[in-house]
Amino acid sequence: MSAFRxxxxxxxxxxxVLVAALALGAYTVSVLGVDQLFNPRVWxxxxxxxxxxxxxxxxxxxxxxxxxxxxxxxxxRRRTDTDTSRRVPIVNYLRLxxxxxxxxxxxxxxxxxxxxxxxxxxxxGLTQEPYLSRWLLLVAGFYxxxxxxxxxxxxxxxxxxxxxxxx
Amino acid sequence: xxxxxxxxVDIRSDNGNEWVHVDDRDQPPRRGFPAGLWRTLEExxxxxxxxxxxxxxxxxxxLTSVFASALxxxxxxVIVTGLLSYIAYGPxxxxxxxxxxxxxxxxxxxWPSTPSWLYRLNxxxxxxxxxxxxxxxxxxxxxxxPRLFTWPPARSLASVLERISxxxxxxxxxxxxxxxxxxxxxxxxxxxxxxxxxxxxxxxFIAGFVSHVAIKLPKMIRSLRxxxxxxxxxxxxxxxxxxxxxxxxLVAPDPDPPTLSRRGIxxxxxxxxxxxxxxxxxxTIGGWTRQFAILLPRGRSYGDGPNDFQVNxxxxxxxxxxxxxxxxxxxxxxxxxxxxxxxxxxxxxxxQHTVDLPIACVEGWSTVxxxxxxxxxxxxxxxxxxxxxxAVVSSLERFGxxxxxxLQRNQVLNPDALLAFRVNxxxxxxxHGYPAxxxxxxxxxxxxTKWVASIEFRES
Numbered sequence: 001m002s003a004f005r006x007x008x009x010x011x012x013x014x015x016x017v018l019v020a021a022l023a024l025g026a027y028t029v030s031v032l033g034v035d036q037l038f039n040p041r042v043w044x045x046x047x048x049x050x051x052x053x054x055x056x057x058x059x060x061x062x063x064x065x066x067x068x069x070x071x072x073x074x075x076x077r078r079r080t081d082t083d084t085s086r087r088v089p090i091v092n093y094l095r096l097x098x099x100x101x102x103x104x105x106x107x108x109x110x111x112x113x114x115x116x117x118x119x120x121x122x123x124x125g126l127t128q129e130p131y132l133s134r135w136l137l138l139v140a141g142f143y144x145x146x147x148x149x150x151x152x153x154x155x156x157x158x159x160x161x162x163x164x165x166x167x
Numbered sequence: 168x169x170x171x172x173x174x175x176v177d178i179r180s181d182n183g184n185e186w187v188h189v190d191d192r193d194q195p196p197r198r199g200f201p202a203g204l205w206r207t208l209e210e211x212x213x214x215x216x217x218x219x220x221x222x223x224x225x226x227x228x229x230l231t232s233v234f235a236s237a238l239x240x241x242x243x244x245v246i247v248t249g250l251l252s253y254i255a256y257g258p259x260x261x262x263x264x265x266x267x268x269x270x271x272x273x274x275x276x277x278w279p280s281t282p283s284w285l286y287r288l289n290x291x292x293x294x295x296x297x298x299x300x301x302x303x304x305x306x307x308x309x310x311x312x313p314r315l316f317t318w319p320p321a322r323s324l325a326s327v328l329e330r331i332s333x334x335x336x337x338x339x340x341x342x343x344x345x346x347x348x349x350x351x352x353x354x355x356x357x358x359x360x361x362x363x364x365x366x367x368x369x370x371x372f373i374a375g376f377v378s379h380v381a382i383k384l385p386k387m388i389r390s391l392r393x394x395x396x397x398x399x400x401x402x403x404x405x406x407x408x409x410x411x412x413x414x415x416x417l418v419a420p421d422p423d424p425p426t427l428s429r430r431g432i433x434x435x436x437x438x439x440x441x442x443x444x445x446x447x448x449x450x451t452i453g454g455w456t457r458q459f460a461i462l463l464p465r466g467r468s469y470g471d472g473p474n475d476f477q478v479n480x481x482x483x484x485x486x487x488x489x490x491x492x493x494x495x496x497x498x499x500x501x502x503x504x505x506x507x508x509x510x511x512x513x514x515x516x517x518x519q520h521t522v523d524l525p526i527a528c529v530e531g532w533s534t535v536x537x538x539x540x541x542x543x544x545x546x547x548x549x550x551x552x553x554x555x556x557x558a559v560v561s562s563l564e565r566f567g568x569x570x571x572x573x574l575q576r577n578q579v580l581n582p583d584a585l586l587a588f589r590v591n592x593x594x595x596x597x598x599h600g601y602p603a604x605x606x607x608x609x610x611x612x613x614x615x616t617k618w619v620a621s622i623e624f625r626e627s
Contacts, residue, residue, distance in 0.1 A: 009199030009323020014382060018328040021378035025335050028370040031269040032363070045358025051368065054345060055338035058308040059315050075426060091426045096435065103439055104446070107301060107348055108462035116354030122484035123353050124464055124477070125598055134461045 069098065088157050093150040097142035104138060111135075199323025209319040221313050224422035225432050227410030228390035229399075231417060233433065234307040235387050241300045242376060248293035249369055252529060254278055255286055255611050260557070260573040262614070264362035271370050280581040283608030287527035290611075291451035294531025297347055298447045302439030304340055306432075310417070317416050329382065332375050339372025351530045352464060404428040450532040465532035473591030474599055476526075476534045479612065482597040485564040487618050489597070492563065496602050498586070502558075502624035503551025511602065514588070517541045517549070522583045528612040538606045540587035543579045547624045555579055555624035560605055563618040572614035578607045579624070586619060 004012055029037070037048035053061075073091050110116050111131035120128055198205040255278045256263040263272075279285060321327045343365060350361045357364070394410070407425040410418050427435070449456035450465035460466025469475045482489075498514060500507040520542050527533035547555050558579045564570040578584055584607040588595060595601040600617025607615060 006197075007200040007324075009197070009325035014325055015328070017378045017381045018325075018332055021332050021335065021374040022328070024374035025371050027269070028271060028367050028374070031267070031271060032265075032367045036363070039358060042358055047359050047364050047368075050345070050357055050359075050364070051338050051342050051371075054341035055334050057341050057345075058305065058337070059312055062305075063309070063312055075423070089426065092431075095426075096438075099435065099439065100442060103302060103442070104462065107298070107443065108352070108446075110349060110352040110354035110356075111462055111464070115356060116349075116352065119355055120353040120464065122481065123479050124467075125481040125483075126464075126467060126469075130467075131462055138461070 066102070070095070088150065088154045090150060093146045097139075097146040100142045101139045104135060108135065196322060199325060205319060205322045208321070212318040216316060216318055219316055220421055221419035222423040223419060224407065224409045224425045225427065225429055226310055226313065227418040228386070228413050228415065229394045229410055230429060230432070231307065231310040232387045232390035233396075234303060234310055234436070235383070236391065237303055238300065238307060239380065239387075241296050241303070244292055245297050245300070246369065246373060246376075248289045248296075251289050252286075252293060252611070253366065255289065255609075256614070257573060257575065260575075262573060265360070265366055268366065271367075277575050277577055278609065280575075280578045280584065280608045280610065283524050283583065284527075285609040286611055287451070287525045287533040287609075290527055290529055290531050291533065294347070294351060295444070295448055295451055297344065299440045299444050301344060301348075301443060302436050304344065306436040306439075308337065313416050313419070332378050335371050335375030336379050337375075339368060339375055342368045343372055351532075399429045399433075402428055402430065404431060453534050463532075465530075473593035474596035476536055476590075476599075477528075477532060478598040479528060480567075480569075480598075480617070482601075482618070485562075485567055485570075485618065487563055487597065492597070492602050492618065498546075498603065498619065499621035500546060500550035500624070501621060502555065502626075505551075507550050509549070511588075514541055514586075514603075517545055520583075520585060522585070524583060524606055524608055526606065526612045526615060533612075537591050538585055538587040539589040539592070540585035540603070540606070542582060543574075543584040543586060543605075543607070543622075544582065546586060546622060547579060550622070550624050552624040552626070556627040557625045559623045559625065560616040560619055561621045561623075562616050563620045569613045569616070572605070572616050574605075574607060574610070574614070578610055581608055583608050586622070 008015055032047075037046060039046040043049065073094055075089075075091055105112065108131065110120075111128045112135050114128040114131070117128060120126070196209070250273045253263050253268075254273055254275060257278065258272065258275050259277075321330060346357060346361060346365045346368065349355070349357065350365070355361065404425055404427060407428045409422055412418050412420060445459055446462055447460055449458065449460035450463050457466055465477050469478070494511075496511065498509045500509065518541070519539055521537060521539040523535055523537050525533050525535045543558065544553075547553055547558070554576075556576050558574045560572050560574065562570040574584075585605070586603050587600075587606045588603050590599060595604060600619070603619045604617040605615045605619060
């Protein structure tokens with residue numbers, strides 16, 4: 001192992017690539033101007049704050065939230081029971097519509113909660129009034145479809161003759 | 168439980184009859200300079216960290232690499248179309264926003280005015296793919312989250328630098344998604360300039376992304392080859408076992424039983440992308456697909472009639488005085504030997520041209536309409552400068568960032584470039600720019616000036 005790798009911990013190209021990336025990042029901030037990163041009047045309307053929240057947004061905010069919801073989902077026991085093969089686990093029939101609900105809520109939040117009403121109206125001449133009910137109908141659709149799928153799947157699984165796994 | 172180097176672990180894999188033996192005692196942890204610091208760090212993990220048990224049996228280098236390879240296709244398209252959009256705004260005229268970007272742009276060139284759908288395609292790809300990739304980005308972040316909690320976070324300067332670059336890529340991609348998603352819905356709660364933040368944020372992301380790809384590409388290819396994609400598509404939930412433990416700690420040593428197969432999770436993520444596509448593509452594709460964009464501003468109807476298409480600035484919000492658009496309205500043509508003033512009758516007497524052209528917004532939505540008006544080239548000739556270098560179009564709108572726009576020579580002289588008076592056979596409505604608006608093939612919609620008052624044809 002070369003002395004360089006021993007000291008630095010990786011190949012020299014690794015260092016070159018990362019220094020180039022960090023330099024480009026620093027150049028970007030310098031062209032923008034460090035003062036532009038901060039809004040002295042309203043601190044949370046700063047580019048730096050929004051970027052910092054974006055860095056932790058998934059790992060330290062979203063992830064704990066959805067991990068908690070996931071933890072609450074009924075999973076059944078660890079596989080001990082051979083009879084479970086004849087019962088359809090409900091977990092995915094709850095998980096999927098919940099995911100779709102959360103995804104559409106997060107992506108279309110401004111319309112749903114009517115945020116930015118003034119600029120919306122100035123741009124389109126319309127209001128955001130329809131979005132909440134549209135979204136709620138969509139959510140109802142997600143869960144309804146899921147429930148129907150669960151029902152169909154449960155019936156077909158129960159009426160199907162059980163055949164032993166040969167694997 | 169976290170997997171530490173220098174320990175031997177026996178792990179019963181999920182199907183209960185396979186034992187994975189992990190033993191890296193023969194590979195003592197390598198620490199870079201200064202070794203003492205990294206050792207001290209390693210010996211002082213924060214309390215509670217070792218109690219984290221990653222439960223998903225699906226996380227692993229193969230799964231991460233599948234998400235990564237999909238993003239490796241999508242992200243370069245989103246990046247390049249975004250940078251092209253900057254060029255389309257005309258940086259050589261100082262019209263691109265933000266104005267001063269140093270070296271942070273593609274080499275400038277005159278944005279083409281053919282084919283007419285060029286800007287529509289560019290923005291449709293940029294915004295459309297940017298939205299569709301959201302589930303994919305979230306899945307990728309989910310798949311690598313154990314890396315955030317591994318201890319020590321670094322054993323060398325190399326890993327410190329790499330982690331800093333990860334802040335750029337993770338922060339960058341979410342910053343771009345959040346600002347972009349808010350912008351297309353007219354929600355400016357962030358308070359700063361969208362253009363500025365989205366553009367410079369993109370370059371921070373690009374720096375992180377390019378270096379991440381350069382460093383991780385070999386590992387991605389190796390990991391993809393570690394399992395057969397086709398075989399995974401044939402593996403049911405019951406037969407799903409975790410990937411072999413990996414050096415990065417993505418694979419959980421003590422996971423829960425699978426509630427989803429690998430093909431299942433791919434279907435979930437792909438389904439999420441498909442759902443977003445169905446809910447958003449209509450604003451770009453238009454026609455009967457537009458009605459599916461039920462949660463976006465551009466999926467809506469303005470009622471029946473020839474002027475039933477998307478408005479991006481109402482006459483009221485532009486404070487257009489109706490008194491100035493009626494009989495008193497005149498078009499001023501400047502740049503020739505002397506000013507030329509034309510009233511509506513004079514303009515109606517000129518050759519009229521009708522053409523189907525898309526109007527496409529930087530926000531990704533677009534629509535094709537049938538426009539009728541006078542060719543800009545004919546107006547240039549009428550002004551007395553038949554081959555202008557550029558043209559500055561000014562609106563009756565007095566205040567507003569886009570109340571004037573400068574057009575390149577190719578845009579003025581394109582035979583389909585019009586000063587339009589009619590759309591779909593009817594007069595323009597006030598919100599669409601009555602009495603006259605610009606429509607130029609492949610020009611960003613915001614430069615298709617409405618309520619035109621004057622056009623100055625310039626030498627250069």
